[in-house]
Amino acid sequence: MTAEADPMSHDDNVIAQMDQISKDIANKSPLVSEPEPVENLKSEYTQNHGFLAKIEHLTKSYSKIRRVRGDGNCFYRAYAYTLFDACKRDAALRDRVFKKLDTTLAWLVQLGMPSFTTEDFHDTFVETLKNHCDSGTYDSLMETFNNDGMSNYLVVYVRLLTSGQLQQDSDEYLPFVEGLYKDMKEFCDKEVMPVDREADHLQIKALTECLSFPLKLVYVDRSEGGPTELVIPDGSSPDVSLLYRPGHYDILYD
Amino acid sequence: MSSEVPLMTLKSLQKEFKDLQKDSVEGCVVWLTDDSNFLEWQVGLFGPPETIFQGAYFKAILTFPLDYPFSPPCIKFISDIWHPNVYPNGTVCISILHPPTADEVSGELPSERWNPTRTVRTVLISIASMLNSPNINSPANVDAAVMYRKWNTNNDPAYVDRIKDLIEKNKSLAESDGVTIPLTLAEYTTHTKPVEDTPDMGDLNLDSDYDYNYSDSDCYYSDEEEYEDD
Numbered sequence: 001m002t003a004e005a006d007p008m009s010h011d012d013n014v015i016a017q018m019d020q021i022s023k024d025i026a027n028k029s030p031l032v033s034e035p036e037p038v039e040n041l042k043s044e045y046t047q048n049h050g051f052l053a054k055i056e057h058l059t060k061s062y063s064k065i066r067r068v069r070g071d072g073n074c075f076y077r078a079y080a081y082t083l084f085d086a087c088k089r090d091a092a093l094r095d096r097v098f099k100k101l102d103t104t105l106a107w108l109v110q111l112g113m114p115s116f117t118t119e120d121f122h123d124t125f126v127e128t129l130k131n132h133c134d135s136g137t138y139d140s141l142m143e144t145f146n147n148d149g150m151s152n153y154l155v156v157y158v159r160l161l162t163s164g165q166l167q168q169d170s171d172e173y174l175p176f177v178e179g180l181y182k183d184m185k186e187f188c189d190k191e192v193m194p195v196d197r198e199a200d201h202l203q204i205k206a207l208t209e210c211l212s213f214p215l216k217l218v219y220v221d222r223s224e225g226g227p228t229e230l231v232i233p234d235g236s237s238p239d240v241s242l243l244y245r246p247g248h249y250d251i252l253y254d
Numbered sequence: 255m256s257s258e259v260p261l262m263t264l265k266s267l268q269k270e271f272k273d274l275q276k277d278s279v280e281g282c283v284v285w286l287t288d289d290s291n292f293l294e295w296q297v298g299l300f301g302p303p304e305t306i307f308q309g310a311y312f313k314a315i316l317t318f319p320l321d322y323p324f325s326p327p328c329i330k331f332i333s334d335i336w337h338p339n340v341y342p343n344g345t346v347c348i349s350i351l352h353p354p355t356a357d358e359v360s361g362e363l364p365s366e367r368w369n370p371t372r373t374v375r376t377v378l379i380s381i382a383s384m385l386n387s388p389n390i391n392s393p394a395n396v397d398a399a400v401m402y403r404k405w406n407t408n409n410d411p412a413y414v415d416r417i418k419d420l421i422e423k424n425k426s427l428a429e430s431d432g433v434t435i436p437l438t439l440a441e442y443t444t445h446t447k448p449v450e451d452t453p454d455m456g457d458l459n460l461d462s463d464y465d466y467n468y469s470d471s472d473c474y475y476s477d478e479e480e481y482e483d484d
Contacts, residue, residue, distance in 0.1 A: 114371050116273065117371040117372070117373055148260065149262035156370045190367070195369065
């Protein structure tokens with residue numbers, strides 16, 4: 001049979017090309033990198049004065065950036081990493097998070113997530129977080145988050161939590177996507193659960209609310225003026241900051 | 255290509271395999287092609303009794319990628335089949351098997367795309383229900399879709415005749431696989447796998463990663479494969 005006659009061939013080409021792009025990204029950067037000076041970002045924008053001005057501003061408030069691989073999971077991975085790190089250092093946060101996590105498996109199953117797999121993702125997440133809090137080190141945390149299988153398991157669980165919160169508070173969230181998706185379940189199946197779907201404002205708000213672990217988003221784009229800072233959920237006092245550049249999230253440190 | 259199966263992948267597959275042995279999907283049996291390789295399963299699919307597929311046996315191969323469950327498995331029929339949602343080379347076109355990035359793939363419900371909380375069980379349920387309820391809006395085999403539609407709307411017998419031929423043709427395959435084709439609804443809903451092919455799960459060493467030979471050349475990239483064109 002010829003390639004022209006095969007209706008699969010176009011999809012195959014697209015899939016093969018996407019695979020190649022993913023592999024190129026994977027070969028270039030770790031899932032979670034070691035921190036580096038924020039100044040390093042300047043070299044990426046030598047021709048772009050709008051961005052350069054903002055990065056100049058950024059260096060006044062933040063000293064380090066920890067890059068997270070741009071594979072469609074960067075928000076979720078960055079969030080999970082900062083959560084693990086923060087839980088190790090903050091006993092009150094740790095107690096709150098574990099208390100919440102203990103309720104999440106039954107809650108997700110009740111919302112209709114498949115228990116057979118959800119249980120696995122839940123148990124892995126809780127056990128890994130517990131191990132890290134009990135006896136983890138910086139190196140073991142980096143190892144965990146740079147191990148493809150393990151790191152992705154953790155990402156899937158925060159995606160599940162995001163889906164759960166969005167579906168539970170559907171009345172609040174659905175108006176933002178009405179007309180595009182018939183209900184929050186469809187939104188989650190299409191925009192939250194697939195492994196390469198990046199998070200947008202709704203997903204971020206839902207996840208930070210679910211775990212009561214807020215964050216500050218620092219937006220850097222071409223627009224005039226300094227970076228825009230946004231606290232999610234509104235009115236909270238986050239200890240962690242993520243840098244947002246169009247389509248991508250990294251972790252920022254003071 | 256020789257690769258190492260990541261531990262998480264192996265654990266997921268073993269857990270799912272065990273679960274399907276204990277509680278099978280209606281109309282499906284699964285077993286391993288080679289007991290030491292969890293990345294390739296054989297699937298026997300039976301036609302539901304009291305339908306035109308009564309007595310039918312089809313056989314497919316399920317192949318899992320090394321990053322399962324983050325990427326979906328592939329399923330490909332290796333027995334003859336004539337179905338609107340199966341390409342003539344045996345590759346199955348259902349939305350649940352599409353990687354999340356493959357957005358171009360025709361008009362299915364996006365909500366049915368693959369994600370890591372899905373399982374082989376969800377795939378088998380889709381395949382079993384696809385058999386007698388094809389989706390003719392996005393056919394993989396246009397001739398089969400047209401034939402099906404003519405039968406469905408005008409009672410044109412060509413589709414049913416074709417299925418009858420296949421039922422006869424595949425009987426010997428079931429025999430050589432040691433599988434009894436269920437003929438009543440009761441048998442169909444309680445059918446289980448050929449017992450002698452069940453591996454001993456206790457002998458597997460889960461503490462270390464696992465080596466074996468794996469070729470992914472069968473998945474998706476179907477352009478150059480040969481098949482009998484009717």
